[in-house]
Amino acid sequence: MVGLAAAGVAVGLGIVASLPAQSEVDVDHPVPVSALTTTTLESPSPDCGRLTAEDLALSSSRTETFSTRYVLEGVTGEVALPVTGSHAHIGVFVEDETAQATLLTPTGGRLPVESVPRDVDPGTALSRAEEAPHGKLEATPRGVTTPPGLYRLRLEGGGRSGEAKAAAPRATVVVNDDNDLVLHSWLTDNLVDARQTTEIHVQVREGGKPVEKVRATARIYHENGTLVLEHAMTGLGNGDFGLKIRPLQLGRFGKVILDVEGVTAAGMPFRRTGLLEIASGVAGGRLMRIVGERLTDQGLEVDLEYVVTRAGRFHARANLVTSDGKPVAWAQAAAEAAVGRHVMTLRFDRRLLVSGKLLLRDLELTDVTEFPGVKSPTRIGTYALEQALQ
Known part of the structure; x- marks a missing residue:
């Protein structure tokens, strides 16, 4: 299989095309704070810093990708390739090196192509030799102008005289339609505990404005490359467009390939392909x-109670902001903890604090015993921090 690598989501996925439900929270049976074990690693100085607006934006659990390209796999015969930009780059990979691949412009003329070595990346994601042992890669030169319209790829077998007729050649095509028609895809949460849900979203934007006439499909793959759903x-x-998944048997890593097609505001057909990687597992601790x-x-100290069901190493982090959302500071702590209830303390340096009401947000506990960590x-x-700041 060439093109976008397929990996990652196991068979036990439960999928519903809707907004994610609220997380199920185990019933808490509070115990006196005096009975909890403090496990924060000893450190003479707080692990914190000044929070910038950029850091605050990156603190979101959302994972985002952007794409102006699309991929077609297993192409045979003749196929239409919609192009909306004037400098699209088209790559065609054919495993049968004797096959003839011809690219035709919207007016029927031939589009020039050049052979591309397999050990370099022409921007088509098709040049990595390990993806297929044999084959040839051809791509349009970088400087070629591509008037918007429907281009066509025609594949013809290259059987030699005296040989039996071979099977129709198959190709993988990548079109980098580099313009302002962008597929924006994101996960509402990553490094998710497999018992929880995360939601996949896609939105096509043209000049920054959402495109409404769109059809989107998600292909979910097991890490061994098998299409699961x-x-x-x-x-x-x-x-x-959204799709909710609960990766019950995801393993550590998975991939979702997003196929989107639609029509622009000017009536031009288009395609886009996106790729999201999902990391998940089962956390050994609960905040x-x-x-x-x-x-x-x-400075300011905040104690967090967490319950450990599997001994390991845990990391906590939170942001401190003003009541109107302006960034103030961040703090983190880590601990080795055995099974049981524990307290971890976040410490914000007094020199970073500002006057007025402060809020704690983006608070997360991550089990970092293994890679990747699981929230x-x-x-x-x-x-709202009130008692300590009165």
Whole structure:
């Protein structure tokens, strides 16, 4: 298989084309704070820093990708290739090196191509030799102008005289339709606990504005390259399409290939392909609640209670913002913890604090015992710090 590599989502996926449901939270049976074991690693100085607007934006669990290209695999005979940009780059990979691949312009003329060595990447994602042991790669020269319209690829066998007629050649095509028609795809959450849900979204934007006439499909693959499920995505309004998955048997890594086709505002057909990678697992710890907050000579301290069901290493992080959302500071802590209930303390340096009401947000506990880390299936929403700052 060439083109976009297929890997990652195991057979036990439960998929519903809708917005994600609220996370299921285990019933908490609070115990006195005095009975909890403090496991924060000893450190003479707080692990924190000043929070910038850029850092705050990156703190979101959302994973995003952008694409102006599309991929067609297993192409035979003749196929239409919609192009909406004036400098599209088209690559064609054919395993049968004797086959003839001809690219035709919207007016029927031949589009020039050149042979591309397999050990370099021409921007088509088709040149990696390990993806197929044999074959040839041809691509349009970089400087070629491509007036928008429907281009065509014609594949013809190159059988030699005296040989039996061979099977029709098959090709993988990548069109990098480089313009302002962009496929924006994202996961609402990554590094997700497999018992929770994450939602896949796609939206095509033309000049920054959503395109409404779109059809989107998600192909979910096992990490061994096997296609597990192909499912249409549901329109959620404003050009947004969504699909909710619960990766019950995802393993560590998975891939979702997003196939999108539609019509621009000017009536031009288009295609786009996106790729999202999903990392998941089962966390050995759960974030439960905030059990203390205090202001000391060194700064603001916030105690987090968490429950460990499998011994390991855990990492906590949170952002501190003003009541109107302006960034103030971030803090993190890590601990080795055995099975049981524990407290981890986040410490914000006093020199970073500002006057007024402060909120704790983007609070997450991650089990980092193995790579990649897996987030706690339970979360704490925005928390107003009041007692310590009075």
